[in-house]
Amino acid sequence: MSDSVASSHSIPITLIGGYLGAGKTTLINKILSYPGLPPGTAVLVNDFGDINIDESLIRGASNDGTVIGLSNGCICCSISNDLSKALDELHGLEVEHVIMETSGVAEPARVWQHCHYPGFTPMACVVLIDASSYAARCQDKYVGSLVRAQAAQAHLHVVSKADLNPGFELHHLTPQLSSQDPDLIETILRWQHVDDGTFTDLLLLNKPSFRAQTWYQEETIARNSLDALLNNLGKSVQRVKGWVDTFEGIYKVSKVGSVATMTKLKDNEPRPTILGLVIIAYGDACSISESIEQAGALASGQITMTFSS
Amino acid sequence: MLTLYKARSVITMNPSMPRASAVLVRDGNILEVGEPERMQPWLEGQQFRLDEQFADKVICPGFIDPHLHPSMAAVLLPMEFITAMRWKLPWGDVEPVSDLPAFDARMQALHRSKPAGEPLFIWGYHQLWHGDMDKIRIHQVSNQRPIIIWHRSFHELYMNDPAMSMAGIDPAQIKPGLQIDIDKGRFFELGLGFAINRLNPWILAPEKYAQGLGRLKQVVHHGGHTSIGDLATGLFNLDAEAKALTEQLEGDNVPFRTRLVVHGTRLTQGGRKPEEGPAMAADLLRHNSHRLSFSRHIKLFSDGAFFSQLAQMQEPGYIDGHHGEWLAAPEELERHIRAYWLAGYQIHVHVTGDLGLELTLDILQKMQDEKPRFNHGFTFEHFGFSTPEQIRRIKALGGQVSANVYYLHELSNNYAKSGIGYERASQMARVGSCFAAGINTTVHSDFTMAPAEPLYNMWVAVNRINHEGQVMGAAEKLTQQQALEAITINAAHTIGIADITGSLRAGKRADFTVLDDDPLNCDPMVLRDIGICATVFEGRVFPIP
Known part of the structure; x- marks a missing residue:
């Protein structure tokens, strides 16, 4: 299969991480049954064990049973403890995009390195956060550091089981979706992480994608500067979330579409550990970078902004 | 036919x-077992043969390694070794x-x-001793012969x-990735998998694998073993492994038994589901043959590899602050353990x-x-790092220890x-404390x-003694008696064969290491150099040349 590394482009890999029970399998099942799943999507799972594939979707399986072909032109593939073998097998097939479930005890950053496998390239790391157990797990003597690392290494958080813990709040300036979000699958499929703030030429440039940039607040600003910032973001900006310190107090900020809400933190509420905003934009690379630049230019006139993606 | 073996001394471990x-x-x-003159009642009216070939030798119970991996060894043993330690x-x-x-x-x-053109596979390189490696260095040896280190x-x-x-790897097609350094010819982590997938025709070819298992058979014999434990059967592929093991490690010319x-x-x-495991494992027992046997034992895994510093450490952890890794989520390990515990299995956990x-x-x-059990044999395998408090817990909970003491060296x-x-x-492999606590302790x-x-x-x-010649953790030294127990009777207990071997007494199999x-009674420093002249497996002598 050595000729396969000759293919001209690298296949992007989206990682789905998160601790045991955070909802990875549920999410994978949703992806597999998503009507808009583009042909050529390969879903890599640790084990077919809990995966539900509608019988009517199954078109055939490989001899050793590790690859299942689906009638929508996608495939589902079991890693079975040998990721390199699974990736080499994918190379012989017409695959455009890989969605890879990581083990519940994997650190996403370590698996991210694995995505540099010849012929592949990492695209985004999505980590599921179980709202009902996250806080307790972070303190666990065995997996506390692992669960914290998983959350810290994510490019996109998907909060699951929020119904079991409605007040759950994750103090991370990482873009965040709910597992109930109607656009969840589309957003995950199109999420693109950019390593160093420059847009790479590798991926999906002809297709719109989701990206996020984070503004870390260094100085206290005026409340009206914040209003101006939120009102003047480009059309490609889908969501804004974060905490901002103003001369009138700290505001929790959330903007979905054109509706922005700002809630002042009460004195008795805990102060967030990180101040800033995460801005999620959708569109082609050009429109996103313009929008981000606009926001940056606007803000730079009034406040110091440091962006990092 | 009776055979009477005489020796300079017989160490019975009874x-x-x-x-x-x-x-x-x-x-x-x-x-x-005893003195010939007291054995007359057995001998009267019987034909017997007096075997004095070991008359100036010392007969011990056959040695037992309760934890090794024949399938992995079969891949490695056809290669050439260049190692920092003596093998x-x-x-x-x-x-x-x-x-x-x-x-x-x-x-x-x-x-x-x-011969020209034959690929050369070498195992054992380590940068701490052998300096930085790259393909330029290999090319100075040969840029014609395929060489893999x-x-x-x-x-x-x-x-x-x-x-x-x-192997069909075109360097021009390898894009800069983090786990292949193509200019050095270096493949690691997943890049290693990439390389292995392409080297498989040379390293996993059936005849190579059979050759490897044949060599393993020799290694086991030469080490003086008469019993071993394959402590992860099915690591690669259960059916293929079982078939190869049956072909290579069963038959009259095989001088040892294997507990799978x-x-x-x-x-x-x-x-x-893990809960289906006990019945599936029990089903394997019907494949048992004379030398190869499954039993109600199961192998599970806790934390990461010792050689890669991926062991999970309590505070204060590693000096550089990195963390080890779990091989399964704690909840998953617990679920598997519970399934086998409730089914009455002896559980071996890699820690x-x-x-x-x-x-x-x-x-x-x-x-x-949840369900108290006695004499359950729960075994902590490898046992790299521990604390004195944990030794007490192992004892209190009825566990046993199978340690890789060689790590210490x-x-x-x-x-x-x-x-x-x-x-x-210096306190890795805290085996002295295990003996002091009365825990059944073996080494592998x-x-x-x-x-x-x-x-x-x-x-x-x-x-x-470590490889630099320094004594590490002297308080944890074993006596020679304890160490011999560790490689005989205690090992037999650990893999569930103490009823038939591990010591020399009436009723057991005639398994000796001579x-x-x-x-x-020797100088402890010469222990590793004592010559092994033969093993005896179930009464049959297998000389070691």
Whole structure:
């Protein structure tokens, strides 16, 4: 299969991480049954064990049973403890995009390195956060550091089981979706992480994608500067979330579409550990970078902004 | 037909009669151990043969390695060894090669000894001794012959240009990725998998694998073993392994038996629930043959590899602040353990760091609370790091220990300097405390992680000397008696064969390891050099040339 590394482009890999029970399998099942799943999507799972594939979707399986072909032109593939073998097998097939479930005890950053496998390239790391157990797990003597690392290494958080813990709040300036979000699958499929703030030429440039940039607040600003910032973001900006310190107090900020809400933190509420905003934009690379630049230019006139993606 | 073996001394490992001078054997079983003149009642009216070939030798119970991996060994053993430590192999001793020029000289000599064009696979390279490796260095030996150099840890390899073209790897097509350094010819982590997938026709070809298992058979025999434990059957592929093992390790010419302990998580992989595992494992027993047997034992895994510093450590952890890794989520490990605990299995759990041990002890405690069991044999395998408090818990919960003491020899110096500091590194393999607490304790090689030489393990356990010659954790030294127990009767208990072997007494199988010197009365420093002249497996003599 050595000729396969000759293919001209690298296949992007989206990682789905998160601790045991955070909802990875549920999410994978949703992806597999998503009507808009583009042909050529390969879903890599640790084990077919809990995966539900509608019988009517199954078109055939490989001899050793590790690859299942689906009638929508996608495939589902079991890693079975040998990721390199699974990736080499994918190379012989017409695959455009890989969605890879990581083990519940994997650190996403370590698996991210694995995505540099010849012929592949990492695209985004999505980590599921179980709202009902996250806080307790972070303190666990065995997996506390692992669960914290998983959350810290994510490019996109998907909060699951929020119904079991409605007040759950994750103090991370990482873009965040709910597992109930109607656009969840589309957003995950199109999420693109950019390593160093420059847009790479590798991926999906002809297709719109989701990206996020984070503004870390260094100085206290005026409340009206914040209003101006939120009102003047480009059309490609889908969501804004974060905490901002103003001369009138700290505001929790959330903007979905054109509706922005700002809630002042009460004195008795805990102060967030990180101040800033995460801005999620959708569109082609050009429109996103313009929008981000606009926001940056606007803000730079009034406040110091440091962006990092 | 009866055979009476006389010896300079017989070490029985039967505490009720530690020494004797003869063993009487019929049909592979021991009739009596003791003094010949007291054996007359057995001999009267019977034909018997007096065998005095061991008259000036010392007969011990056959040695047992309760934890090694024949399938992994089969992949490695066809390769050439260039190692920093001495490896005694049946086809010749591998002398230590401990610096860069010596490594290159040895590589050169191996190259010259091979027919042109034949690929040269080398195992044992380690940068701490052998300097930085890259393909330019290999090309100085040959840029014609494919040469593949495997790291001691198995986690990386180096290839020269001919090796890459043999494997169909075109450097121009490898984009800058983090786990292949194509200019150096270095493949690691997943890049290693990429390389192995392409080298498989050379390393996993059926005839190579069979050759490897054939060599393993020799290694096991030469180490003086008469029983071994395959502590993760099904690591690669259960059916294929079972078939190959049956072909190579069963039959009259095989001088040892193998207890097969199936890899628990692999067994139920592919959609079976852990709760189905016990019945699936029990079903394997119908494949048992004379030398190869499954039993109600199961292997499970807690934390990461010792050689890669991925053991999970309690505070204060690693000096550089990195964390180890879990091989399964704690909840998953618990679920598997519970399934087999409730079904009455003896459970063997791979534990390397003291946090991995703590987790496994917590789970064992939970199991005892839910369904108390006695004499369950729950075994902590490898047992790299532990605390004195954990020794008490192991004892209180009825656990046992199977330690890889060789880690102490090869890695304690490295761990002291660039891992976890001297105090904890010097106390790895805390086996003296285990004996003091009355825990059944054995030692193993995890071959090919360590040489399959029980006498070498005995030497390490007794002397606790690292590769730099320093004594590490002197308070944890074993006595020679304890160390011999570890590689015989205690090992037999650990893999569930103490009813038939592990000591010499009436009723057990006639399994002996025959030594040139007495391992209980010799200078402890010569233990690893004692000559093994033969083994006897079920009454049949297998000389070691």
